Amino acid sequence: MDIKEHIKRNGSITVSEFMGYALPQYYSQQEPFGAKGDFTTAPQISQVFGEMLGIWVASMWIEMGRPSDIAIVEFGPGTGTLMQDFLRGTANVKGFHGSAEIHMVESSSRLQNVQKQNLNGLHDKISWHDNIATLPHKKSFYIGNEFFDALPIKQYVKTLDGWCERIVDVENNGEMGFGLSPVCSFSDSFDSEHPDAPEGSFLEINQAAISIMKDIAKNITEYGGGGVFIDYGYSHYGYRDTLQAVKEHKFHDVLTDIGNADVTAHVDFVALAGVLADNDINSYSIATQKDFLLSLGIQVRSEMLLKGISDSKKSDEIKSAVMRLIDPKQMGNLFKVLTFVG
Ligand code: SAH
Numbered sequence: 001m002d003i004k005e006h007i008k009r010n011g012s013i014t015v016s017e018f019m020g021y022a023l024p025q026y027y028s029q030q031e032p033f034g035a036k037g038d039f040t041t042a043p044q045i046s047q048v049f050g051e052m053l054g055i056w057v058a059s060m061w062i063e064m065g066r067p068s069d070i071a072i073v074e075f076g077p078g079t080g081t082l083m084q085d086f087l088r089g090t091a092n093v094k095g096f097h098g099s100a101e102i103h104m105v106e107s108s109s110r111l112q113n114v115q116k117q118n119l120n121g122l123h124d125k126i127s128w129h130d131n132i133a134t135l136p137h138k139k140s141f142y143i144g145n146e147f148f149d150a151l152p153i154k155q156y157v158k159t160l161d162g163w164c165e166r167i168v169d170v171e172n173n174g175e176m177g178f179g180l181s182p183v184c185s186f187s188d189s190f191d192s193e194h195p196d197a198p199e200g201s202f203l204e205i206n207q208a209a210i211s212i213m214k215d216i217a218k219n220i221t222e223y224g225g226g227g228v229f230i231d232y233g234y235s236h237y238g239y240r241d242t243l244q245a246v247k248e249h250k251f252h253d254v255l256t257d258i259g260n261a262d263v264t265a266h267v268d269f270v271a272l273a274g275v276l277a278d279n280d281i282n283s284y285s286i287a288t289q290k291d292f293l294l295s296l297g298i299q300v301r302s303e304m305l306l307k308g309i310s311d312s313k314k315s316d317e318i319k320s321a322v323m324r325l326i327d328p329k330q331m332g333n334l335f336k337v338l339t340f341v342g
Contacts, residue, residue, distance in 0.1 A: 003176075004176060014181075026262055029259070043078070049293075050088075055089065057072060067099065072101070072140070073102075073142045075147040078145075078146075083104070101136070109130075139223045148206060148209040148231050151206055155204050156204075161184040163191070177255070178255075194239075197239050225342065227339070233267030234267075235336055247261035276340050286336055298326065
């Protein structure tokens with residue numbers, strides 16, 4: 001049923017329910033990625049991105065003494081480009097591919113098929129999962145780019161009546177609009193955790209992301225491993241509304257053209273790191289994408305790539321793609337990287 005009809009019949013829904021409705025529709029129908037789609041992600045900008053993640057995981061694997069039976073798990077792999085570059089980039093790390101099985105967690109069956117085509121022949125043990133429930137319990141490395149931003153969030157706004165959940169409703173003029181739930185509360189932990197948040201502050205809770213991080217943390221505590229997750233997000237609370245929609249590479253009204261635009265929110269890296277700390281995984285860090293990629297040697301890697309190329313247009317493209325990933329004015333600072341080992 002149309003979401004507007006649903007609200008008219010059954011009453012308002014929360015922001016989280018709204019995202020839960022719009023997103024599966026979007027990922028199952030649209031081609032979100034690349035110049036002809038709605039947005040471009042780092043793996044599509046440069047092969048070096050996936051290669052760098054491969055280097056990070058392979059180095060951790062070597063540091064751990066080259067364990068012989070590991071899982072590499074990618075969440076929300078999109079077109080599978082990141083894993084292609086990851087596998088190509090680590091093909092020469094002795095024993096690494098043979099020790100690993102690859103697990104892809106992807107809720108859209110359309111995208112699972114795209115990934116299967118793109119990864120055909122790159123590794124003999126790749127399997128797909130609709131969700132986290134069927135992942136193996138063994139030493140695992142978890143990776144994901146722009147995954148957590150695609151999960152539904154709940155939003156709360158601080159008012160004189162307490163923290164009120166933000167809802168989506170159909171207004172008197174027949175248009176959809178945002179509102180606040182009439183039931184607000186001063187009693188939840190928000191007040192103790194955010195005593196100085198001024199009136200009008202937003203808090204955003206990504207319960208699905210937290211629950212996935214809990215499962216990851218539990219598995220790592222028991223079997224060891226690590227992870228690297230990259231996303232646009234914040235490492236300090238801004239108390240702002242970060243819900244956004246993007247269509248054809250431009251910001252778009254969240255409540256217009258529902259299911260045809262990508263709706264996301266910035267990722268709360270403080271909350272994700274908090275889950276690790278709660279599970280006694282204290283070896284984690286949050287860095288900017290710029291610092292993360294530079295520390296792994298992205299510049300050396302791009303110079304190596306450039307050496308093989310004589311066409312100056314091609315080499316300019318490579319340089320500007322790498323720049324786009326690390327430049328603080330482009331993706332370098334907005335994108336954060338959470339890494340952890342345990
Ligand atoms: N990592 C890719 C794609 C990012 S888009 C890239 O960087 O290009 C988000 C991806 O997460 C899509 O593949 C989408 O289908 C998938 N996704 C969204 N919600 C999901 C969920 N709940 N479980 C698994 N995958 C999900």
